[in-house]
Amino acid sequence: MTTIEEKLEENKRTLNKVQTPPELEDRLRKALQKVPAKKRNTNRAKTWIVSAAAAIVLIVGTYQYPAFAYxxxxxxxxxxxxxxxxxxxxxxxxxxxxxxxxxxxxxxxxxxxxxxxxxxxxxxxxxxxxxxxxxxxxxxxxxxxxxxxxxxxxxxxxxxxxxxxxxxxxxxxxxxxxxxxxxxxxxxxxxxxxxxxxxxxxxxxxxxxxxxxxAMKSLLKENISKSVSVDRGEVHYDSITASPTSTIVKGHYEMDDQELPRFSVKTKLYVNGTEVKTWGMREHLSQDTGILEFESEYDVLPTDKLESVELVLENFSGFQKVDKPISLASPSDQSIKVGTEKLWIRSVTKTDTGYDIVIARKEFVLLERDNIAIQANGKTVPVSSISTSRPWDLKNGNILWEQTYSFNTTDKPELLLLEGFEYIKTYDKTITIPLEK
Incomplete structure (x- = not known):
């Protein structure tokens, strides 16, 4: 079973997937299969650093900072x-x-x-x-x-x-x-x-x-207490605090299976219809509740005249169910559409111990061992081993990632039995934050 530390590490390594430098992409993908040892970044001299799994202890009270004029x-x-x-x-x-x-x-x-x-x-x-x-x-x-x-x-x-x-x-x-x-x-x-x-x-x-x-009083401090339904659970937005140094949105995840989500939530903040720049995100596991909580940090609000404030859950962990078996009769480099994603059955090869099947996928589409099997001569055969991922360059500007799935059977595989797969799903769901008039 994946440990909490491994889940948090995986979340940390997928927060900025779009901005990941090319030379780090291979390490990131491998981390989704096997989490490496944690590294500590000690260089604070040049860039802002945000810990992806920092523990946060906040003391809540009725005291308000004295007002300080903007x-x-x-x-x-x-x-x-x-x-x-x-x-x-x-x-x-x-x-x-x-x-x-x-x-x-x-x-x-x-x-x-x-x-x-x-x-x-x-x-x-x-x-x-x-x-x-x-x-x-x-x-x-x-x-x-x-x-x-x-x-x-x-x-x-x-x-x-x-x-x-x-x-x-x-x-x-x-x-x-x-x-x-x-x-x-x-x-x-x-x-x-x-x-x-x-x-x-x-x-x-x-x-x-x-x-x-x-000190300076916050420009906006509101309890949100709203949630968005996602595959296998809900993302809860708890509060927003906009101060002269930053804007913080706090929330937590409640997943149906009590497991930690594989990918972190990405939320956009809009003020008066204009997007506010995001600076990163932190997650931590509450010692009191065992629930994974998050903080999304944004720039300061662009105005003190607030007409509308909205949060948009852009993407988060998704689970795509596969309703029917996938034929292994004619492997090729042609894609097979499953929901909004695609898979490629590149080859089916007989080996000394059974059969190897090479399956390719897009980045951040994850095929879990427990969800994969084959049907061979009427029998269900579980996967025995999975290789590390490796790039498949399509020579058109796109790179997919393939892995070899090995099965111990002397019978030729007929069907790929895939329960489903995890991926980063686009939700684009909006929450409007009520403002006191």
């Missing part, structure tokens, strides 16, 4: 917040200045310049200054890292980070994003780590006073 009605998008220095943000009336520094043993100085906090996240703006006569480089920068912010009712892990080097490489100006903190916190502590050349790690905590009255 400067001239302007809302930052995520790219702007990531690229601006804190001084530029503060010029427009945002955030809380901190200006607390810590000097490392080697003379490196890290300074927390300021923070922006809201219902979705805390952004921490900081600088790393090198001692006189030394410079930072890409390899050297990964020596420094943060992972959590702690305080009263707060233990918030990092979600990602980014920044830029100065022209002379003596300073790095960065911003890290953490999970939302408790507004009841009055003192926050960030622990910076340095990895030494001998492999040891030293830590340097920096504490500062947190002023909740410098």
């Amino acid at each position: 400067f001239g009605g302007k809302l930052f998008n995520k790219v702007e917040l990531n690229s601006l220095t804190f001084s530029e943000v503060a010029e427009q009336g945002y955030g809380q200045a901190v200006n607390k520094s810590k000097t490392f043993d080697d003379g490196t100085v890290i300074t927390i310049n300021g923070v922006i906090a809201d219902d979705n996240a805390l952004l921490m703006y900081y600088t790393i200054d090198q001692p006189a006569g030394s410079v930072l480089d890409d390899d050297g920068f990964v020596r420094y890292s943060t992972n959590k912010i702690k305080g009263f009712l707060t233990d918030s892990s990092i979600l990602g980070g980014g920044g830029n080097f100065s022209k002379d490489k003596t300073q790095f100006v960065g911003v890290d994003k953490f999970k939302a903190i408790s507004p009841f916190s009055r003192t926050l502590t960030v622990t910076f780590s340095e990895r030494l050349e001998n492999g040891e790690q030293v830590t340097y905590p920096i504490s500062f006073k947190f002023k909740a009255n410098k």
